[in-house]
Amino acid sequence: MNLGPVTHPWRRALLVGASSGIGAELARQLGAGGCQVALVARRREELDALAAHIDAAPGEGRALVYPHDVTHYDGVPDLFRTICHDLGGLDLFIYAAGVMPRIEADEYSFGKDRSIIEVNVLGAIAWLNEAAQRFERAGAGTLVGISSVAGDRGRRGNPAYHASKAALDTYLEALRNRLGRLGVRVVTIKPGPVDTPMTRGMDRLPFLVSAEVAATQTLDAAARGVRTAYIPSRWRPIMFVLRHIPSPIFQRLDL
Amino acid sequence: MSSSPAARPRLVPVTSATPPLPLDHLEPVSAWGGSSRVLSWVYRPTTAGGIEEAFALARARGLSVGLRGAGQSYGDAALNAENVCLDLSRMTRILAWDPSTGVITVEPGVTIRQLWQYTLEDGWWPSIVPGTMFVSLGGAAAMNVHGKNAFKAGTLGEHIHGFELLLPTGERRTCSRTENAELFHAAIGGFGMLGCITSITFSMTRVHSGLLDVEAIPTRTLDEMLDVFEQRHATADYLVGWVDGFGTGTSLGRGLIHQANYLAAGVDRQPAQTLRTAHQELPPTLFGVFPKALMWRAMRPLMHPPGVRLVNAAKYHLSARQGRHHYRDSHVGFAFLFDYIPEWKRAYGPGGMIEFQSFVPAAEASRVFGAQLVRAQRAGIVPYLGVLKRHRTDPFLLSYGVDGYSLAMHFQVTAANRARLWALTQDMGTVAHEAGGRFYFAKDATFTRQTLADYLAAERFQQFRALKAACDPTSLLQTELYRRLFGTD
Numbered sequence: 076m077n078l079g080p081v082t083h084p085w086r087r088a089l090l091v092g093a094s095s096g097i098g099a100e101l102a103r104q105l106g107a108g109g110c111q112v113a114l115v116a117r118r119r120e121e122l123d124a125l126a127a128h129i130d131a132a133p134g135e136g137r138a139l140v141y142p143h144d145v146t147h148y149d150g151v152p153d154l155f156r157t158i159c160h161d162l163g164g165l166d167l168f169i170y171a172a173g174v175m176p177r178i179e180a181d182e183y184s185f186g187k188d189r190s191i192i193e194v195n196v197l198g199a200i201a202w203l204n205e206a207a208q209r210f211e212r213a214g215a216g217t218l219v220g221i222s223s224v225a226g227d228r229g230r231r232g233n234p235a236y237h238a239s240k241a242a243l244d245t246y247l248e249a250l251r252n253r254l255g256r257l258g259v260r261v262v263t264i265k266p267g268p269v270d271t272p273m274t275r276g277m278d279r280l281p282f283l284v285s286a287e288v289a290a291t292q293t294l295d296a297a298a299r300g301v302r303t304a305y306i307p308s309r310w311r312p313i314m315f316v317l318r319h320i321p322s323p324i325f326q327r328l329d330l
Numbered sequence: 331m332s333s334s335p336a337a338r339p340r341l342v343p344v345t346s347a348t349p350p351l352p353l354d355h356l357e358p359v360s361a362w363g364g365s366s367r368v369l370s371w372v373y374r375p376t377t378a379g380g381i382e383e384a385f386a387l388a389r390a391r392g393l394s395v396g397l398r399g400a401g402q403s404y405g406d407a408a409l410n411a412e413n414v415c416l417d418l419s420r421m422t423r424i425l426a427w428d429p430s431t432g433v434i435t436v437e438p439g440v441t442i443r444q445l446w447q448y449t450l451e452d453g454w455w456p457s458i459v460p461g462t463m464f465v466s467l468g469g470a471a472a473m474n475v476h477g478k479n480a481f482k483a484g485t486l487g488e489h490i491h492g493f494e495l496l497l498p499t500g501e502r503r504t505c506s507r508t509e510n511a512e513l514f515h516a517a518i519g520g521f522g523m524l525g526c527i528t529s530i531t532f533s534m535t536r537v538h539s540g541l542l543d544v545e546a547i548p549t550r551t552l553d554e555m556l557d558v559f560e561q562r563h564a565t566a567d568y569l570v571g572w573v574d575g576f577g578t579g580t581s582l583g584r585g586l587i588h589q590a591n592y593l594a595a596g597v598d599r600q601p602a603q604t605l606r607t608a609h610q611e612l613p614p615t616l617f618g619v620f621p622k623a624l625m626w627r628a629m630r631p632l633m634h635p636p637g638v639r640l641v642n643a644a645k646y647h648l649s650a651r652q653g654r655h656h657y658r659d660s661h662v663g664f665a666f667l668f669d670y671i672p673e674w675k676r677a678y679g680p681g682g683m684i685e686f687q688s689f690v691p692a693a694e695a696s697r698v699f700g701a702q703l704v705r706a707q708r709a710g711i712v713p714y715l716g717v718l719k720r721h722r723t724d725p726f727l728l729s730y731g732v733d734g735y736s737l738a739m740h741f742q743v744t745a746a747n748r749a750r751l752w753a754l755t756q757d758m759g760t761v762a763h764e765a766g767g768r769f770y771f772a773k774d775a776t777f778t779r780q781t782l783a784d785y786l787a788a789e790r791f792q793q794f795r796a797l798k799a800a801c802d803p804t805s806l807l808q809t810e811l812y813r814r815l816f817g818t819d
Contacts, residue, residue: 152350159369159412160412160413162412163412164368164369164412209356212357213369215358215367
């Protein structure tokens with residue numbers, strides 16, 4: 076075990092959904108901060124490229140890659156154990172996997188909705204359950220879920236996506252209530268639009284931030300152990316107002 | 331998986347037919363000093379058969395096994411993250427005791443506390459004890475511990491007649507100076523990497539009283555302290571020097587020596603009384619009123635450099651004012667200073683503490699320890715406690731013994747100083763190593779493969795490697811310390 080210097084408070088991190096977007100940027104920043112990072116995502120090529128980038132960067136950060144589809148729920152417990160063994164421990168777990176297929180205003184696609192729930196909710200629960208169980212035993216650790224401002228209100232655009240993020244928010248809140256008193260931090264990250272492949276080609280992206288900024292703010296919030304962080308933070312008052320607009324009025328707004 | 335130094339390959343490929351270890355065996359395990367904390371699959375066998383079962387359990391899953399006694403090593407010597415931790419603290423039977431010869435056979439989990447409580451009323455005290463009575467004999471043998479009488483009685487290994495060693499291959503070896511002598515001299519001090527001691531036989535020291543004659547000797551400098559040690563070590567039974575790490579300039583290394591001697595037969599006219607366990611117990615309160623269980627909390631607000639500087643200065647000046655003086659103390663009271671304040675390490679705060687101890691030849695002690703203290707002060711990380719002891723050489727393979735001195739220093743670890751502290755220990759280690767210094771696994775938390783290769787003679791290193799390969803061909807036995815210093819290849 077190398078007990079040498081690191082700039083982040085964590086030495087070993089596991090990142091699910093690491094191949095692109097905020098996840099990839101989180102991986103780079105954790106690696107640059109001296110963390111050993113396990114990268115989990117479906118696409119091996121992207122993971123290998125990312126790992127090569129992290130390993131080549133100066134500093135002690137190193138990456139291990141584990142190709143895995145988060146909807147293969149049965150494989151999660153074994154893979155989680157393998158990763159903890161390979162890393163020699165675990166201090167930080169981040170679930171950053173998420174999908175948001177394009178849904179037309181008049182479209183009702185169970186196929187798309189199902190994939191949203193499977194990745195954004197069931198995959199998250201499969202992984203977070205493992206991490207939560209471990210951190211509960213350790214009496215330490217930080218769990219981070221990348222949710223979205225979309226979870227705060229059911230808007231008309233993509234019903235299943237909003238529902239999935241609301242479910243993730245509530246699940247994380249419940250985990251926090253379970254584990255908070257045991258010394259485990261559970262952090263809900265709620266970004267607004269972030270410039271990633273997920274949002275590419277979409278119009279109307281207020282307060283758009285880069286994946287780099289989103290990742291920096293995510294790690295900062297996780298290090299401070301805040302319960303819920305909006306990214307950027309101006310979304311907090313905006314969502315506060317939006318959450319409190321009565322449904323009859325909300326329904327009439329073009330949101 | 332991409333190749334990377336972070337990857338810890340399993341020992342054998344795991345087949346999916348092997349069920350994983352049950353989660354309720356996954357427990358947090360800490361370095362005693364609190365500077366690192368890991369999760370391990372912890373098993374606590376009570377018999378040699380149980381140890382073999384745990385070996386098999388780990389082997390089937392490609393996991394390594396780290397042996398742990400009472401978990402009193404300051405650093406990572408008894409940690410094995412994400413693998414099996416074999417905690418021997420339930421193997422606490424005393425197997426044979428002969429009060430006419432003072433020879434005792436115990437299981438590895440028996441502690442020094444259990445030992446003296448068992449033998450003292452018969453007039454026998456453990457020949458070697460460290461500063462705490464909570465260490466296990468198995469761990470103490472694996473580390474080859476020493477005490478304040480190291481210059482006279484050597485290390486624990488010198489009092490060991492023999493032991494039973496269970497090898498990871500399942501073979502059992504009886505080791506003594508005449509049987510498997512090479513293994514005997516390597517497993518003592520071999521930090522649990524060659525096999526698991528399942529029983530151990532050693533001799534105790536005859537005492538004629540439960541009391542010791544103690545003399546306190548304040549010393550104004552490190553050199554004065556070394557002079558007193560040189561004058562006294564021929565006649566003293568125990569010698570230990572407390573060093574105030576905050577002393578600078580002409581006060582560098584100022585401190586207080588305690589010398590203790592056994593009472594000759596007949597001096598204590600009521601030996602049966604003073605040898606009683608009840609006579610030896612440490613006081614339940616400090617300064618007569620303060621419950622000792624709460625003491626670490628009371629110390630916590632003082633555990634920063636200005637606070638410790640003040641406390642140390644007060645202690646030094648009070649003892650200097652009192653001057654040299656004699657008194658009598660119980661064996662327990664003199665030997666186990668660290669046990670006066672239960673959980674004192676917690677006073678160091680959430681980052682914990684580490685100890686740094688180097689052993690250098692007598693002629694180099696003044697220069698090396700002076701330089702180490704100055705370097706620590708310059709780095710702004712002053713040791714809160716310094717302890718000087720006299721040593722001698724011993725015949726064990728991974729011996730840290732020198733005909734000289736050791737200075738042990740306690741450092742507080744914080745998130746802010748950790749990197750600088752690790753660098754400081756490398757720096758202090760280099761100073762000691764260049765003077766022919768040696769190091770001690772029970773205390774170490776920071777050294778690297780390079781440090782070990784530098785100071786351990788190449789042939790000793792190779793001989794240990796060869797024994798490891800013979801006793802444990804699959805490297806089943808591993809700890810964090812082993813991987814840090816010896817690598818897994």
